[in-house]
Amino acid sequence: MTISAAIRGTLTRTAGVIALTLALISPAGITGGLMGQQNSQPGQQQNCPAQGTQNNGQQGQQSQEGQQNGANNGQNNNCNQPAPLFGGALSIKKSNQTTDSAALGFNGVDPNGQVQQAFLNSAPSADSEKKAEAMAAYRPTPAALVTFEKDGGLTQSATPAAAGAAAPNGH
Amino acid sequence: MRTLKTICILMLAIATAAPAFGQLSSVMGKIGDKVQKGKQVLDIYTPWTPQQEEQVGQASAARLINVFGLYENSQMVRYVNLVGSTVAQQATRPVPYRFGILNTEIITALSLPGGYVFITRGALAHMNSEAELAGTLAHEVAHVDQRHLEKEIRSQKQMQFIKDQTAQFTSGQLEQLTSNSLDKALSQQYSRDKEKDADRLGVTYAQKAGYQASGLRLFLTMLSEMPKTPETQRQLGLWGSTHPPLPQRIASLEAEEASLPAGGQALAARFSQHVSPANFAAKPAEVAKPATAQK
Numbered sequence: 245m246t247i248s249a250a251i252r253g254t255l256t257r258t259a260g261v262i263a264l265t266l267a268l269i270s271p272a273g274i275t276g277g278l279m280g281q282q283n284s285q286p287g288q289q290q291n292c293p294a295q296g297t298q299n300n301g302q303q304g305q306q307s308q309e310g311q312q313n314g315a316n317n318g319q320n321n322n323c324n325q326p327a328p329l330f331g332g333a334l335s336i337k338k339s340n341q342t343t344d345s346a347a348l349g350f351n352g353v354d355p356n357g358q359v360q361q362a363f364l365n366s367a368p369s370a371d372s373e374k375k376a377e378a379m380a381a382y383r384p385t386p387a388a389l390v391t392f393e394k395d396g397g398l399t400q401s402a403t404p405a406a407a408g409a410a411a412p413n414g415h
Numbered sequence: 416m417r418t419l420k421t422i423c424i425l426m427l428a429i430a431t432a433a434p435a436f437g438q439l440s441s442v443m444g445k446i447g448d449k450v451q452k453g454k455q456v457l458d459i460y461t462p463w464t465p466q467q468e469e470q471v472g473q474a475s476a477a478r479l480i481n482v483f484g485l486y487e488n489s490q491m492v493r494y495v496n497l498v499g500s501t502v503a504q505q506a507t508r509p510v511p512y513r514f515g516i517l518n519t520e521i522i523t524a525l526s527l528p529g530g531y532v533f534i535t536r537g538a539l540a541h542m543n544s545e546a547e548l549a550g551t552l553a554h555e556v557a558h559v560d561q562r563h564l565e566k567e568i569r570s571q572k573q574m575q576f577i578k579d580q581t582a583q584f585t586s587g588q589l590e591q592l593t594s595n596s597l598d599k600a601l602s603q604q605y606s607r608d609k610e611k612d613a614d615r616l617g618v619t620y621a622q623k624a625g626y627q628a629s630g631l632r633l634f635l636t637m638l639s640e641m642p643k644t645p646e647t648q649r650q651l652g653l654w655g656s657t658h659p660p661l662p663q664r665i666a667s668l669e670a671e672e673a674s675l676p677a678g679g680q681a682l683a684a685r686f687s688q689h690v691s692p693a694n695f696a697a698k699p700a701e702v703a704k705p706a707t708a709q710k
Contacts, residue, residue, distance in 0.1 A: 353521055355645065357652015359482060359601045365594070368481035375485050376477035379515045379531070380469075384497050389504075392497040396545065396682050398625030 463528065463565055466583060468510075471565075472529025474589050475596040479517070479525075479533065486516035486536045494689040495552075498545055499532060502553040505620035506560040514552060522638065523653045525600045526555035528565050537650055539690050541641075542634055545682035546621065548690075550630030554617035561616070563609045568595050601653065610659050611667060618671050627679040632668040635661050 353359055368376070384392070392398075463471070486492070492515070499514035506512075512530040520537040527533075532555045534548070542548050558564060584592060599605075605613070614631070622628040638654070639661040641647045658664070 353519070353649065353653065355649055357521055357649045357654075358656060359653065363482045364478070364597055364601065366481065368477040372481035373477045375480050376473050376531075379476060379480075379485070379513050380473055380511075382492070382496065382513055383511065384493065384500050389497060389500055393501055393625070396625070396685060397680055398501060 462562055463569075465510075465529075468529040468565070470529075470584055470589060471592045471596055472527045472531045474593045475527045475600075476515070476531040476533075478593055478597055479527070479600075480515070483535070484518035486518040488516070491539075491690060492516060495534065495539075495548070498548050499552040499556070502549050502617075502620045502624045502626070503530075503556045505553075505623045506556050508560050510559055512556060512559070520650060521653050522650045524551050524555050526558045526564070527596055527600060528559065528562075530559055532556060532559065541637060542686065542690070543637070543683055544627075544630065544633075545686040546627040546630030546680065547634040548630070548686065549621045549624065549626040550617060550628075550632070551634055553620040553624075554613050554631055556620060557613040557616035558605070558609070561609070561612060563605055563613065564596060564599055567599055567605065567609075568592065607659060610664075614664060614668055615671050618668060618675065622675050622679055625680055627681050628672045628675045629668075630681075632665055632672065635665050635668070639665065 495514045495516060499512060503510075503512040510530040512532060514532045514534070516539065517533050517535045519535050520540075521535055522537040522541055524532070524534040524538055532552060534551065534555075538551065539548070542551075617631060618628050621630055638651060641651070
């Protein structure tokens, strides 16, 4: 019992010391340190006024900017707030734009015009799968094709080589 | 005494036979290796079934669409499909070709197994006539027709698990094939022979369909004359990494055209009517599903 009481007393004292230390250093120490780490992450803004400049430099990700601007504006209005820790990775989900206005840029490619592996490796969304299915099902009817060729003066020299090439759903 | 003699004979027989057994198992092992190699060669040269092509093509297309998005302008999609189907009729295999517009400013065109052919919004914006579009799509149709991508994938060692007897690929196989297809299509060049083959056949398909044979060459010439800026580097980066140098191709296409009958349609006016760069600017996308337009 005596040993147990001694241990309990030591633990209580240690806890008290830790609590006091934390209370003293937390405002500028621990929290400040974490914020500093966040701000120094690559791809995140060091300070608020620089954000606009950085976005201008990312011409190729205009499409992503369309969706990211909302979040960035939020940060601009609240410069003292720490940047989200994992904000940089969110753009992976934003390469797929479907509207003209939002996608007047280079979806998913780096400044050298190469497709970013992160985008390529990400699993397709249900929407993308639906679009692929819709694409698979779409084929001009033979009648529409004949009209199109005739209108363009293409039919005279055209000699189909593979019968059924344009037949709906036919292999 | 007699038992001892029998045991001795048996031991002698075993001692003599052991090396022979060893040799036999070595020979059997070598035969097994040869059979395995033969199977692998068979896998390399056995083409995928239409169902397998479709499976790989659609799964890869979904991933590609996931990266770039589709440009969903039903009128333009229909037009590109009509042009593509016109040249695809000249191909030798009855593949169900379908053509999509990828919603990106980069300039490229690519094809996937099963007849999935894509052209980018950026490429369309830099074309001047239907013959140029036809020539570009015909080049991609030729890649599909000749199973170029499929052959390159099948020749890869890690892909040799695929057996021709399988009606459909398993999800694991499909995942691996999709990754390989896209990696090949987006970051690697076909062999020079395959590219030359696709250029030659593409020009022929376009010409036989009634277009000017010079379409693809004129488009490539325009690309080669674009100013070298960071913007164009980004637009053409993918094209450059997946196709041979433009001057080589232009020269080779010129030679090819010389062997074909002159004439054919350019259809610049019809192209402008359907594909105007102005259509690409800040116009809300039409949400009509292509599938509902015509089946």
